[in-house]
Amino acid sequence: MLSRSAERLYWLARYMERTENTAKLVSVHMNLLMDLPKDVGMGWQQLISINGQSSAFNDQTKLANERNVTRFLLADTSHSGSLISSLNAARENIRTTRELLPDEAWQQVNEMYLFAKNNLDSLTNRSHRVHFLNEILKGCQGFNGLLSSYMSHHHPYRFIRLGKNIERADMTSRILDLASLLLSETRSANLRQYETLLWMNILSSLNALLMYRQHVRSRIDGDDVLNFLLLDKKLPRSIGCCLIEIYDCINELPNNDSLPSKTAELQAYVEAIDTHQTTQLQLRMILDELQNQLNELHQQIVSNWFLKITPQ
Numbered sequence: 001m002l003s004r005s006a007e008r009l010y011w012l013a014r015y016m017e018r019t020e021n022t023a024k025l026v027s028v029h030m031n032l033l034m035d036l037p038k039d040v041g042m043g044w045q046q047l048i049s050i051n052g053q054s055s056a057f058n059d060q061t062k063l064a065n066e067r068n069v070t071r072f073l074l075a076d077t078s079h080s081g082s083l084i085s086s087l088n089a090a091r092e093n094i095r096t097t098r099e100l101l102p103d104e105a106w107q108q109v110n111e112m113y114l115f116a117k118n119n120l121d122s123l124t125n126r127s128h129r130v131h132f133l134n135e136i137l138k139g140c141q142g143f144n145g146l147l148s149s150y151m152s153h154h155h156p157y158r159f160i161r162l163g164k165n166i167e168r169a170d171m172t173s174r175i176l177d178l179a180s181l182l183l184s185e186t187r188s189a190n191l192r193q194y195e196t197l198l199w200m201n202i203l204s205s206l207n208a209l210l211m212y213r214q215h216v217r218s219r220i221d222g223d224d225v226l227n228f229l230l231l232d233k234k235l236p237r238s239i240g241c242c243l244i245e246i247y248d249c250i251n252e253l254p255n256n257d258s259l260p261s262k263t264a265e266l267q268a269y270v271e272a273i274d275t276h277q278t279t280q281l282q283l284r285m286i287l288d289e290l291q292n293q294l295n296e297l298h299q300q301i302v303s304n305w306f307l308k309i310t311p312q
Contacts, residue, residue, distance in 0.1 A: 001155050001156060003305060003306055003307045004306075004307055005097050005100060005156070006155070006156075006159045006305055006306065007302075007305070007306040007307065008093040008094075008096055008097045009093070009097055009100065009156055009159040009160050009163070010159045010160070010162060010163035010301070010306070011089070011093050011163060012090050012093040012094050012097065012160065012163070013159070013160040013161070013162070013163030013164040013167070014163040014164070014166065014167040015086045015087070015089045015090035015093065016086075016090045016109070016140060016143055016144075016164070017140075017163070017164045017167040017168055017171070018081075018086045018167055018171075019083055019086045019087050019090065019112075019136065019140055020136070020137060020140035020141075021167070021168075021171045022051075022073055022074070022082075022083045022086065023074075023083060023133045023136040023137050023140070024133075024137060024205055024207075025047060025050065025051075025073075025175075025205055026047065026070060026073055026074065026129075026133060027130070027133045027134075027137070028201055028204050028205040029044070029046070029047050029201075029205075030066075030126070030129070030130070031201070031204075032197070032198070032201040033066075035197060036194055036197070042198075043064065044064045044065060044066055044068075044069040044070075045064040045069075046178055047069055047073060048064060048069060048072070048073075049178065050174045050175060050177075050178050051073070051081060051174065052174065053072075053073075053079075053081055056079060056081070057069075057072055060072065060076075060079075067124060070123060070124075070129065071123065071124070074120075074123055074129075074132075075120040075123055083116065083136070084116050084117065084120060087109075087112060087113050087116055087136075088113060090109055090113075091109050091110060091113045094106055094109050100156045101147070101151065101156075102146060102147070102150040102151060104146050104150065105143060105146050105147060105150075105151075108139060108142055108143045108146060109139075109143060111139070112135075112136065112139040112140075112143075115135060115136075115139075116132070116136065119132050144164075147160060155253060155254075158249045158252055158253055159249075159253075159305075161245060161249045162246060162249040162250065162253075162301070165242040165243075165245040165246045165249070166242075166246060166294060166297065166298055166301075168236075168237060168242050169239050169242035169243065169246070169294055170291060170294050170295075172206060172229060172237055172238065172239050172242070173239060173287050173290050173291050173294070174287075174291070175202060175205055175206065175229075176202075176226060176229055176230065176239075176287055177284060177287045177288070177291075179198075179199070179202045179222075179225070179226065180226070180280055180283045180284050180287065195222065196220045199220045199221075199222055199225050200220055202225060202229075203220075203225060203229075206229060206237040207237060208228070208229065208235055208237060208238075211235055212224075212225065212228055215228075215232070215234075216228050223275050223276050226275040226283075227275055227276075230270060230273055230275070231270065231271065231273070239270055239290070240267075240270060240271070243263065243266060243267045243270060244267070246263055246297075247260065247263045247264065247267065250263055250301075253305070255304070255305070256304070257304055258300075259297075259300060259301065259304060262296075262297060262300060263297065266290075266293050266294070266297060269289075269290070269293065270290065273286055
């Protein structure tokens with residue numbers, strides 16, 4: 001398998017996961033703000049912070065309202081982290097690796113891109129935006145189902161799983177970083193009043209609410225939610241489960257050098273986290289370090305398997 005092809009499959013998976021995450025976050029955040037009173041202290045700026053895009057957003061506008069934030073995250077073609085930019089990058093990567101993938105996968109991504117491109121102007125309308133996000137989420141889930149069902153689970157598929165789970169672990173850590181603010185002793189009385197609703201939306205943003213109720217408890221508790229999303233080894237979007245998937249992929253790929261041991265160290269770091277024994281500030285520092293380590297793992301993957309070129 002060519003190094004260039006492996007890199008494009010890896011980035012295809014990352015961009016598709018990023019597309020789904022962006023659509024899901026905007027959808028859940030819209031629902032959350034509709035359920036909360038305006039004086040509770042939650043707004044659209046949180047979505048910019050989760051994605052680490054405050055600087056890019058502030059270069060364009062200082063007003064973080066619904067219209068500006070959703071346009072920036074969904075429809076801004078000049079912003080490399082927007083949904084339409086991620087989907088365009090995914091389309092370019094799959095276009096150049098079509099011989100390795102089922103024909104239906106290319107059709108799925110191409111149709112998603114054309115749908116998104118043709119509907120960008122309608123996103124200022126909230127009802128149209130809801131329909132747009134639902135279609136994007138269906139497309140991403142259909143894409144993952146196609147690959148899982150139609151594609152041989154050999155090296156090309158392993159690079160796809162690897163990219164998907166690194167992107168997923170990074171996004172989950174960012175969501176938990178924001179969630180850790182809910183533990184702050186300085187949070188407002190209004191925020192404390194609606195804390196359960198906020199934790200429910202954190203779980204919903206990761207498609208984990210039903211699994212939490214089944215496997216943890218019916219009552220929503222902040223520490224329990226954090227531990228579930230950090231450590232559970234069976235929940236696909238928990239960081240613990242993503243790291244298991246990453247380790248398995250790396251271990252099954254040839255010439256993996258020191259990558260299995262690096263991934264094992266990262267797993268040990270996550271398993272040592274105890275949200276019951278850490279302050280809110282300490283937890284944020286832990287999560288920031290986790291994001292740094294995930295980026296280091298990504299850089300090692302690039303150095304180990306890919307040509308030294310910028311991904312297309």
